[in-house]
């Protein structure tokens with residue numbers, strides 16, 4: 622709620638126009654708990670769009686789980702936030718025309734989560750990618766997929782062409798997918814190699830830490846030390862699954 626209110630204050634500095642649609646890129650709390658602020662400011666007629674999977678998750682247990690987690694993580698700074706689930710679903714290929722702005726919805730299967738949507742603002746050559754790529758941070762991939770992320774990057778780049786990619790966290794960059802993709806490949810491809818050679822997960826982790834692609838981004842990546850072990854084991858599990 623509070624972050625949504627802040628976003629609205631910032632948007633008002635840029636444009637006096639009202640918000641006429643809301644898109645939730647996926648079901649993680651930092652990407653939908655602001656819905657309430659927009660509904661309170663612009664009315665509950667404003668449609669909130671999401672992928673069907675994300676809508677289900679937010680309406681289900683995940684909605685309240687994220688609300689409670691966020692309250693704990695922020696020391697109750699987000700107290701009073703209500704879960705306002707999306708009201709409409711979107712699918713890959715949907716196109717929205719808002720005045721002279723066209724927005725295209727992209728979804729290529731599981732990436733950061735099973736229900737990510739990327740939003741291409743056609744006229745501006747700008748695409749919002751949610752958390753499928755991050756800048757200076759390592760993205761949660763608990764119910765995501767490395768292989769799915771690489772596939773999404775490839776398909777999305779092919780469909781949209783050169784774009785200014787806007788991540789949910791970090792700085793927009795034209796090189797975002799290339800850079801984060803390189804970092805992810807350093808983790809995943811190393812695990813594939815380890816699995817092929819019959820090496821155990823801890824050996825795989827040591828190999829990942831030595832990979833030049835991973836090393837290149839490690840220093841500038843917030844939370845690297847704490848998270849790399851977990852994300853390496855997820856990569857290892859996925860590599861094992863793919864090997865069958």
Ligand SMILES: [Zn+2]
Nearest residue numbers: 647649733752
């Ligand atoms: Zn996320």
